[in-house]
Amino acid sequence: MGYAAPPPDLPRCPGPSMQDILSADGESAPAVLREQSFLELGDTELSVERYTSQDFHQREMDKMWPRVWQMACRLEQIPQVGDHCVYDIGDDSLIVTRTSPTEIKAFYNACLHRGTRLRDEGGCVQAFRCPFHGFTWGLDGSLKGVPCRWDFPTIRDDEFRLPEAKVATWNGFVFVNMDLDADPLPDYLGDVARHFSRWPLEERYLAAHVGKIVKANWKVAQEAFMEAFHVPDTHPEIGSSLGDWNAQYDVYPGGHSRLYNAMYVPSPSASRRGVSEQEVADEGTTMLGFDRLSLPEGASARSAVTAQYRHVLERKTGADLSDLTTTEMVDLIQYFVFPNFFPWAGLGGPIVYRFRPNGHDPDSCLMEVMLLYPRPASGESPPPARLRMLGADEPWAEAGELGTLGPIFDQDTANMPRIQAGLKTTRRSGVVLGHYQESRIRYMHHELDRYLNAAT
Numbered sequence: 001m002g003y004a005a006p007p008p009d010l011p012r013c014p015g016p017s018m019q020d021i022l023s024a025d026g027e028s029a030p031a032v033l034r035e036q037s038f039l040e041l042g043d044t045e046l047s048v049e050r051y052t053s054q055d056f057h058q059r060e061m062d063k064m065w066p067r068v069w070q071m072a073c074r075l076e077q078i079p080q081v082g083d084h085c086v087y088d089i090g091d092d093s094l095i096v097t098r099t100s101p102t103e104i105k106a107f108y109n110a111c112l113h114r115g116t117r118l119r120d121e122g123g124c125v126q127a128f129r130c131p132f133h134g135f136t137w138g139l140d141g142s143l144k145g146v147p148c149r150w151d152f153p154t155i156r157d158d159e160f161r162l163p164e165a166k167v168a169t170w171n172g173f174v175f176v177n178m179d180l181d182a183d184p185l186p187d188y189l190g191d192v193a194r195h196f197s198r199w200p201l202e203e204r205y206l207a208a209h210v211g212k213i214v215k216a217n218w219k220v221a222q223e224a225f226m227e228a229f230h231v232p233d234t235h236p237e238i239g240s241s242l243g244d245w246n247a248q249y250d251v252y253p254g255g256h257s258r259l260y261n262a263m264y265v266p267s268p269s270a271s272r273r274g275v276s277e278q279e280v281a282d283e284g285t286t287m288l289g290f291d292r293l294s295l296p297e298g299a300s301a302r303s304a305v306t307a308q309y310r311h312v313l314e315r316k317t318g319a320d321l322s323d324l325t326t327t328e329m330v331d332l333i334q335y336f337v338f339p340n341f342f343p344w345a346g347l348g349g350p351i352v353y354r355f356r357p358n359g360h361d362p363d364s365c366l367m368e369v370m371l372l373y374p375r376p377a378s379g380e381s382p383p384p385a386r387l388r389m390l391g392a393d394e395p396w397a398e399a400g401e402l403g404t405l406g407p408i409f410d411q412d413t414a415n416m417p418r419i420q421a422g423l424k425t426t427r428r429s430g431v432v433l434g435h436y437q438e439s440r441i442r443y444m445h446h447e448l449d450r451y452l453n454a455a456t
């Protein structure tokens with residue numbers, strides 16, 4: 001059986017589904033939000049060694065990372081010719097640079113003389129000059145200078161270009177792929193590209209960029225954001241006002257997927273104790289940092305909080321948001337692009353996550369959060385935020401630019417080292433996944449295996 005809406009007899013939490021909530025909104029939600037895409041993959045456990053073993057990590061490095069499209073940076077981070085960023089993954093490092101107003105290239109970050117890393121960090125240069133002896137390459141990767149040229153009789157300029165990886169852009173992001181035979185990026189993105197045609201993220205700007213080394217495998221870290229099953233226990237202060245156990249999970253060819261979760265509705269996880277609309281509104285306004293809304297009898301928290309959120313965001317950004325439906329304004333519409341990139345649609349969370357292994361340590365990773373805000377109506381975006389790297393013991397809440405999200409990320413990341421430690425302690429050989437709510441995680445591993453088991 002292929003990708004299709006979940007079968008009607010698939011067990012699910014009682015209460016309104018995401019699609020029921022859309023119907024109750026009484027608006028015409030974009031067609032892609034009315035779609036469901038499920039794939040039956042069974043219930044086999046995922047082996048613990050996938051998260052803990054150096055061998056498994058090395059297989060990922062050898063067979064998966066060099067063959068996938070990876071989000072390297074935002075376009076607004078390299079607006080001028082010579083601007084560049086450095087994108088590292090395992091032993092590989094790429095200099096992603098704007099070579100002309102219309103062209104971006106990615107060069108392997110290693111000097112062709114004796115191997116020195118050419119750039120440790122991004123910036124703006126007119127040429128790439130090695131800090132060791134001064135071999136120099138132009139922005140287009142051609143050899144520009146060899147000190148004591150008379151001493152290098154074998155070097156031929158045309159063979160001494162900086163080697164390149166593939167580059168493509170989508171929705172304001174620059175992607176790289178080290179596999180020169182890789183499918184074009186639009187083919188790789190597939191359904192995700194189709195869905196985002198309504199949500200042009202190139203019209204947003206990078207308002208915040210925060211990173212942190214987390215003591216957990218990169219998959220442990222990102223899986224913490226792939227389901228809303230954990231919300232009631234991990235985030236009790238938002239446990240009454242979002243669809244949690246009734247979120248919708250969709251998977252798409254290529255390992256990509258979506259979590260679609262309603263905001264400002266009584267939570268299924270809290271329904272046994274009964275949640276009033278006022279309680280939902282109170283939790284929502286607290287989460288957003290707004291003044292309390294006093295709901296008249298019979299009013300809907302979802303409508304009232306959405307109206308306020310739209311008003312505040314329009315005032316803050318100067319953008320006109322009037323054509324966005326309730327669900328696009330407030331719900332969590334989080335996409336995942338295999339293997340490690342999470343662009344959110346809508347404005348319920350104007351968020352992007354990216355996760356990467358930390359060098360060759362299977363027990364730690366780099367987690368980054370970006371916030372993409374709508375460009376002001378004037379068209380003039382503020383300069384892109386610079387990456388703020390938090391120290392190991394610095395909480396996300398320290399990064400004021402993340403607003404009320406910071407403390408929520410702290411709750412998520414507090415779990416991660418516990419998971420990694422527990423995976424080493426457990427006497428079970430595998431982890432068990434919820435059949436539906438954790439289906440995205442299973443699907444991601446399914447796709448990972450496709451790379452790991454490929455013949456070449």
Ligand code: FES
Pocket residue numbers: 111112113114115116130131132133134135
């Ligand atoms: S190693 Fe780069 S110039 Fe010598």
Ligand SMILES: [Fe+2]
Pocket residue numbers: 224225230231234235408412
């Ligand atoms: Fe969470």
